Amino acid sequence: MRWEFKRDFEDLEIIITEVQNPIADRKMNPNLPKTVLKTKCNFDEFVLCVVKELDRIIKQRGILGYRQEWQSSTFPVDGFLALKYACLYKKPFEITKKDSGTSLDEELNLLNKNIDEM
Template sequence: LNFAGAGWASPIFEINGTVIEMNVSYLSDFLDDLLQTFCEICELIDIDYETETFYFECYDEPGVYEWEFELKAENVLKAKMIFYEDRFLKTKEAPENETITEKAFECDLYEFLNELLAAVEIELKRSGIVGYSKNWDDSEFPFAKYLQLKLFVQSKKNNLTRDDNWFASSDLAEELKVLNKLIE
């Protein structure tokens, strides 16, 4: 994950021989949206669920990257990315002059999240909290989502608890330990 400058990121995903290079702008809150997608996936781990597909979209200018994620048995993450050169011309049957790139991969969910979170931590240490916000059009760093995923990877289970009214709670002490490790 490389944040190329204010408002731009150049994430590169290298998974099982598949390389996906992107160039995303501030038009979407790339990191927040990506982490949110994985929070939704991870909340299903401890419950019986039917296979569900999760979607995530981020923007180049004028292109768009559409991601599709599915969690399969044994924590296998199946992913597909489609890039449309111009999001305004995007259709199921693209015009001849439109470039469409499609790539797919499968990998272990925990390995993917470990690598993703390590890259996120590098960027947070590099830019800082205020710097991140200024670089991303005043978007806040997605601490809650980062913490939810970090604790999920460490414990291999969903650490968010809900009562009968769906009131959510988490362990503040554990969350602060994770944040303290970032500055050690």
């Protein structure tokens, strides 16, 4: 599957296409590639849905449990925190301290904050 995201201000177009992997597929399928889904949605609502789902997964599985479930993929904690912060406070991720990195206490508070109340 190939996912394409095209943003036009507050609109987001999502196109999911089923493609063929010529290395893995010995028999070529003449019906591929084909578009499986083509839709538009509000960008902010889409991001909020992604954050809510990641929030649910991390609270259910934990960061290390996420890796156990999805084997080779580590939990994208930095991107998740940035998106969650942006959704909660409607501004860019700014919990860094000038010249000293980030605050672990603020990051942990953000991880524990319940986004479902939004």
